[in-house]
Amino acid sequence: MLKIDNLKVSLEEEDKQIIKGLSLSINPGEVHAIMGPNGSGKSTLSSVLAGKDGYVVNNGTVKFDGSDLLDAEVEERAALGIFLAFQYPIEIPGVGNMNFLRTALNSQRKTRGQEELNAADFLKLVRSIAKDLEISDEMMKRPVNVGASGGEKKRNEILQMCLLEPRFVILDETDSGLDVDAMKLVSRGVNNFLSSSRSFLVITHYQRLLNYIVPDFVHIMVDGRIVKTGDKKLALHVEETGYKDFLQLGKEKH
Amino acid sequence: MTDNYQVRDVIDKETLSTVRSVGGKYKYGFSTDIETEYAPLGLNEDIVKLISKKNDEPEWMLDWRLKAYNRWKKLKQPDWALLKIPEIDFQDQYYYARPANMKEKPKSLDEVDPKLLETYSKLGIPLTEQKKLAGVIEENPEEMSENRKVAVDAVFDSVSVGTTFKEELKSAGVIFCSISEAIKEYPDLVKKYLGSVVPISDNFFACLNAAVFSDGSFVYIPEGVRCPMELSTYFRINAENTGQFERTLIIADNSSYVSYLEGCTAPQRDESQLHAAVVELVILDDAEIKYSTVQNWFPGDENGVGGIYNFVTKRADCRGRNSKVMWTQVETGSAITWKYPSCILKGDNSSGEFYSIAITNNMQQADTGTKMIHLGKNTNSRIVSKGISAGKAQNTYRGLVQIGGKSQYSRNFTQCDSLLIGNKCGAHTVPYIDINNSSARAEHEATTSKVDEDQLFYCMQRGIGEEDAVALIVNGFCKEVLQALPMEFAMEAQKLVAISLEGSVG
Ligand SMILES: Nc1ncnc2c1ncn2[C@@H]1O[C@H](COP(=O)(O)OP(=O)(O)OP(=O)(O)O)[C@@H](O)[C@H]1O
Ligand SMILES: [Mg+2]
Numbered sequence: 165m166l167k168i169d170n171l172k173v174s175l176e177e178e179d180k181q182i183i184k185g186l187s188l189s190i191n192p193g194e195v196h197a198i199m200g201p202n203g204s205g206k207s208t209l210s211s212v213l214a215g216k217d218g219y220v221v222n223n224g225t226v227k228f229d230g231s232d233l234l235d236a237e238v239e240e241r242a243a244l245g246i247f248l249a250f251q252y253p254i255e256i257p258g259v260g261n262m263n264f265l266r267t268a269l270n271s272q273r274k275t276r277g278q279e280e281l282n283a284a285d286f287l288k289l290v291r292s293i294a295k296d297l298e299i300s301d302e303m304m305k306r307p308v309n310v311g312a313s314g315g316e317k318k319r320n321e322i323l324q325m326c327l328l329e330p331r332f333v334i335l336d337e338t339d340s341g342l343d344v345d346a347m348k349l350v351s352r353g354v355n356n357f358l359s360s361s362r363s364f365l366v367i368t369h370y371q372r373l374l375n376y377i378v379p380d381f382v383h384i385m386v387d388g389r390i391v392k393t394g395d396k397k398l399a400l401h402v403e404e405t406g407y408k409d410f411l412q413l414g415k416e417k418h
Numbered sequence: 419m420t421d422n423y424q425v426r427d428v429i430d431k432e433t434l435s436t437v438r439s440v441g442g443k444y445k446y447g448f449s450t451d452i453e454t455e456y457a458p459l460g461l462n463e464d465i466v467k468l469i470s471k472k473n474d475e476p477e478w479m480l481d482w483r484l485k486a487y488n489r490w491k492k493l494k495q496p497d498w499a500l501l502k503i504p505e506i507d508f509q510d511q512y513y514y515a516r517p518a519n520m521k522e523k524p525k526s527l528d529e530v531d532p533k534l535l536e537t538y539s540k541l542g543i544p545l546t547e548q549k550k551l552a553g554v555i556e557e558n559p560e561e562m563s564e565n566r567k568v569a570v571d572a573v574f575d576s577v578s579v580g581t582t583f584k585e586e587l588k589s590a591g592v593i594f595c596s597i598s599e600a601i602k603e604y605p606d607l608v609k610k611y612l613g614s615v616v617p618i619s620d621n622f623f624a625c626l627n628a629a630v631f632s633d634g635s636f637v638y639i640p641e642g643v644r645c646p647m648e649l650s651t652y653f654r655i656n657a658e659n660t661g662q663f664e665r666t667l668i669i670a671d672n673s674s675y676v677s678y679l680e681g682c683t684a685p686q687r688d689e690s691q692l693h694a695a696v697v698e699l700v701i702l703d704d705a706e707i708k709y710s711t712v713q714n715w716f717p718g719d720e721n722g723v724g725g726i727y728n729f730v731t732k733r734a735d736c737r738g739r740n741s742k743v744m745w746t747q748v749e750t751g752s753a754i755t756w757k758y759p760s761c762i763l764k765g766d767n768s769s770g771e772f773y774s775i776a777i778t779n780n781m782q783q784a785d786t787g788t789k790m791i792h793l794g795k796n797t798n799s800r801i802v803s804k805g806i807s808a809g810k811a812q813n814t815y816r817g818l819v820q821i822g823g824k825s826q827y828s829r830n831f832t833q834c835d836s837l838l839i840g841n842k843c844g845a846h847t848v849p850y851i852d853i854n855n856s857s858a859r860a861e862h863e864a865t866t867s868k869v870d871e872d873q874l875f876y877c878m879q880r881g882i883g884e885e886d887a888v889a890l891i892v893n894g895f896c897k898e899v900l901q902a903l904p905m906e907f908a909m910e911a912q913k914l915v916a917i918s919l920e921g922s923v924g
Contacts, residue, residue: 217871223804242881254876258894264880267890272881307894324880 165363166190166213166233166332171224173212181222182208184388190332193360198367200385201407204236206367207251209385210334215241221293240242243275247330249321250368251337254306261320264308265290265327283322293326297353314341316384322353333357334365339373371403384410387396450537450656453576457514463487463493468515473598473632476605486618487629488498493622499756499785500814500846503692506727511692512660513630515575527580534574537654553741567647568679571635572655573664583647592676593638597665599913602638607638607645611669615698615735615762623694623729623756627663631696634664638675638718648904650679653695655715655726661692668698671706672738677708677904690718690753694729702740703765710903712911715751717918720809722781725753725915732759736768736794744771745788748911750918753782758816760789763797763828770799773902775911778811778843779894787817787848792825792858799830804896805844809920814846821858822885825905830860837895839919841890889916 166189171182182205190196200206212219213226215238225234228244238242256264262406270280281289294304298318309317318338325333335354340348354364354377366377374396382399384392384407391413392398401409457468466487470480493508517531523532571594578596587594593604601608605886614641619629635651655662670676680697693715699707709732718725728751734743745759761770772788790799799819807813836845847864869891879889893900893912900908 214875216875238875238878239881241881244878248879250876254870254892256871256873256876256891258897264890267884267886268877268880271883271886275881280579328880418709 165190165229166365167225167227168332169227171212171226172222172292173208174222176218176220182388183212184415185223186385186389187224188383188390190363190365191329192363192379193358195358195366195377195379197379197396197399198365199369199382199389199402201411204385205388206385207336210248210251210336210365210367213241213334214238214246218358231308238273239271242328243272244255245329245331246327247328247333249318249325249333249335249338251340253317253321254310255310255312257310259308260305260365261289261306262290263309265324268324269327290323290327293323297326297349299323300365315343315346318342319346319350322350326353326357332363332365334367336368338366339368339370347373347376354398357359357366371399374399386410386413419721425675432844440733441626443891445820445824450533452531452656453518454656455518456512456660459512460509461487461511461513461630464512464921466763469630469632471687472514472516473601474600475569475601475712478605478609478807479601482535482613482618482628486625487630489619490622490625490629493619493625495622499816500812500848501754501756501783501785503727503754506692508626510800514632515633515660515767517574517658523900524580530580532553534572536575537656554660556765569649571596571649571651572654573635573651573662574607575656575660578635579634584913587646587649591640591643592645593636594649597636597667598632600667604636604638607669608636608667611698611700612665612667613698615700615733616696616731621731624696624731627665627696627731628693631660632664634666634669634695636666637668637676637678639668639676641671641673643671644817645674648677648679650681652681654694654702655691655693657919659689659691659879661694663693663775664695666695666697666699668707668709669700670702670707670741672702674702675706677710679712679904679907681712688724690725690727692729693752695731696729697732697759699732699734700750701734701736701738701741701743701768703737704740706742706744707734708904709734709759710746710907711748712903712907712914713747713751713755714747714914715752716753717780717782718753724752724781726751727754728752728757729754730757733762734759734760734770735762736765736770736797739765739767739794741765741768742771743769744773744902746773746899747775747786748903748914749776749786749901750914751773751783752784755782755784757786761799761824762791762793763799764793765797766794767796768794769797771902772799772801772803773899774803774815775806775896775915776803776808776813776815777915778808778813779918780809780811782809782811785816786810787815789818790820790830791818791831792821792828795824795826795828797828799828800829801830801831801834802897802898802902803834804816805834805845806839806892806895806919807836807845808834810842812844814848816850818850818852819860819862820850821860823854824915826855826857828858831858832862834862834864835895836864836866837892838866839892884915885920888919892919 168188171186174181382394383390391410420779466483519531571581616624619625715726733914763770776784776786778784782870803815805813834847850861873886
C-alpha cells in the first residue's frame with residue numbers, strides 16, 4: 165500500500181536535513197508503530213506524507229498504491245484515503261465542527277466522483293460515531309477544537325477518522341494527553357476501524373498504547389532514519405531501557 | 419477607556435502571496451440589452467429640473483433639489499480617506515437613465531417588461547410574490563424554521579420597476595414603495611423627514627445625491643406595528659457611463675419594528691461607474707430598525723480596470739427613547755468603497771450597533787466604518803468590524819465614537835479585526851474616540867492576523883481544497899457578523915465571501 169524508499173527531506177527555510185534516508189513498506193491490513201526520541205523526525209515524516217509545505221524532498225520516492233504520492237496535492241492525498249491524526253490538532257475559530265466535518269466529507273466525495281451525502285444521513289452518521297467515542301452534542305456544536313482540552317482534541321481526531329473512512333492512517337502521538345478511559349475509547353475506535361484493507365502508522369512514546377492497538381511491526385527512528393525494526397517486544401525493550409542502545413546505531417549509519 | 423491593540427502575526431506564506439486572476443468570475447457581470455433613455459450628458463440646473471420633471475414631482479421637491487445643487491457647486495470632494503480615487507469628471511456622466519418602456523410606470527408587476535423581470539430572476543431576485551428569494555436556497559433545511567416572505571422593491575438604473583407584496587403590507591399599515599411614488603402619495607411624511615437625518619449639505623456626495631437622486635425606497639411603519647415580513651430593495655446598475663443616485667428613507671414610528679435588506683450588483687464594464695446613495699433612518703420611541711446590506715457591485719477586474727465607485731452616506735437617527743438600530747453590512751464589491759453608516763443616539767437609552775464585513779481583493783480599496791454619536795443618557799453602542807484583504811487591496815476601518823457631555827453612563831464597545839491573505843495587501847485601523855463626560859466608557863479592541871498556514875493545512879488534510887479552506891476560515895472569522903444578518907441572507911453572504919476571495923490563493 166505505502167512504500168517509502170530511501171527518503172531524504174530537508175527544511176525549505178534552512179539547509180537542514182531532517183529525514184536522512186528512510187525506507188518503510190506497509191501492506192494492507194498492517195499496523196506499524198514508530199518510536200523514537202524527541203526531534204528524531206517522526207512528525208516531519210507524517211507532514212511529508214500528508215503533503216505539508218515547507219519541506220524539500222532531496223531524494224527517494226514514496227509510492228501509494230503504486231503511484232507517486234509526492235506529486236499529489238494535500239487534498240488529493242486525503243481523497244486517496246490518507247489521514248493524519250495531528251500531534252497538535254489545530255483550532256479554527258468560528259467554524260462549527262458539523263460544518264467542518266460535512267465540508268470535509270463532501271469535498272472528498274466530490275474529488276472521488278461520488279455524490280454528496282445529504283444533511284439527514286450525515287447527521288445520523290456523525291451522531292453515531294460521536295456516541296461511540298463519548299463525544300457530547302455540546303462538543304459537536306463548538307467551533308473546531310476551540311476551547312477543547314488536549315484529550316478532547318485527540319478524540320475529535322479519531323471522530324474525523326471514523327467519519328472520513330481513510331485507508332491509511334497516521335496517528336501522531338494520539339495517546340499523549342489521553343486519560344486511561346479516553347485511551348481505551350480511542351483504542352476501541354481504532355480497533356473497530358481496523359480491517360484487512362486498512363493500514364496504520366502509529367507514532368507513540370509509550371508502550372502502553374501498543375497493548376491496546378497491537379502492532380505487527382515496531383520501528384525505532386533515530387535522527388531521521390529507521391535504525392531497528394522488530395515486533396511488539398521491541399516496544400517493551402524501549403520502555404525498559406530507553407533509546408540508549410539505538411542512539412549508537414543511528415551514528416554508525418552515518 | 420481601555421485601548422487594547424494586539425497584533426497577532428502568524429507565519430507568512432509564500433503560496434498565499436501568489437495572486438491569480440479573478441477576472442470573469444464576477445457572477446453578476448452580464449448586462450441587459452434594453453432600450454434606455456438618458457438625460458443629456460453632464461450636470462447643470464436643467465438636468466436637475468429634468469429629473470424632477472421625469473418623476474412628475476411637486477414644486478417643493480424641485481426647490482429642494484435646486485438648493486442642493488447650488489450648494490454642491492461650492493463643495494469640494496473630500497480627500498481625507500485612505501483611498502486613491504482617480505479624478506472623477508462629474509460632467510462626463512449621465513445622471514438619469516431609465517428603460518424606455520418605463521415611461522409609463524407599470525401599474526402592477528404584470529405590466530413590467532419581461533426582460534426586466536428576467537434580469538432580476540437571473541440575479542436570483544424574482545419579482546413575484548413567492549415566499550422567498552430563489553437565490554437564497556437554504557442548504558440546511560433543518561436549520562430553517564420556515565420560509566418567511568420577503569417584499570422587494572427593484573430599482574433598475576434610475577427608476578423603481580416594481581415593488582412586491584405592496585397590498586399585503588398596506589393592510590398591515592406599512593407603506594413600502596419607491597421614493598418617487600412617496601413624494602407624490604405621502605408628501606407630508608416625506609417633507610417632514612427627508613433630509614432631517616442627512617441634511618442636503620452634509621457632505622459632497624450626499625449633497626450631489628440630494629440634487630439628482632432619481633429613485634429609491636420609502637418605508638413607513640406606523641405606531642405599534644411589527645412589519646410582517648422582511649423588506650428589501652435590490653439595486654441594479656445597467657446603463658453605461660451612468661451614475662446611480664438613490665435615496666432611501668425609512669421611518670419607524672413609536673414601538674414599531676422592521677428589518678430591511680439592500681442588495682446591489684452591476685455589469686462588468688471597463689469604465690468605472692459612480693454610485694452615490696443616501697440612506698436616512700428615523701427611529702422613534704421604543705422602535706427598532708435592522709438594516710442589512712449585501713453590497714456586491716462590480717469590483718473591477720484583477721488589474722483594477724472598471725468597477726463601481728461607491729460613495730454612500732447612511733445615517734440612523736435614534737430620536738426616540740429606547741430606540742434601537744442595527745446596521746449590518748457585507749461589503750464585497752466596488753472598486754472603491756467610501757461608507758460610514760452612522761448612529762445618532764439622541765433618545766435616552768437608545769442603542770446603535772454596527773456589524774461589518776469588508777472584503778477587498780485584487781486592486782479594490784475600502785475605507786469604511788461607522789460613527790456613533792452619543793447624545794442621550796444611558797446610550798449604548800457596539801461596533802464589530804471584520805476587514806479582510808487579499809491581493810493588492812487596501813482595507814481601512816475608520817470609526818468615530820463620540821460621547822457628549824450630557825450623555826451620561828453611556829457605553830461603547832468596539833471590536834475591530836483584520837485578516838490578511840498574502841503579503842501585498844494592507845489593513846488599517848483608524849479609531850477616533852472622543853469622550854466628554856466621566857461616567858461614560860468606551861472599550862476598543864483590535865487584532866490583525868494572517869490566514870494561518872496550519873489551519874489551511876489542517877483543512878486540506880481533511881480533503882478540503884485550498885480555496886474552499888480559505889473561504890471556510892474567513893467565514894469563521896466573520897461569524898459574529900454573519901450571524902447578525904437575517905437568516906435568508908446569511909447563506910447568500912457566506913457564498914459571496916467565498917466568491918469574492920476566489921483566486922486569492924494559489
Ligand atoms: N518547520 C521547521 N522549522 C524548523 N525546524 C523544524 C521544522 N520542522 C521540524 N523541525 C526540526 O526537525 C526535527 C524533527 O522534528 P519532528 O517534529 O519531526 O520530531 P518528532 O520526532 O516528531 O519529535 P517529538 O517526539 O518531540 O514529537 C526537530 O529538530 C525540529 O526542531
Ligand atoms: Mg512529533
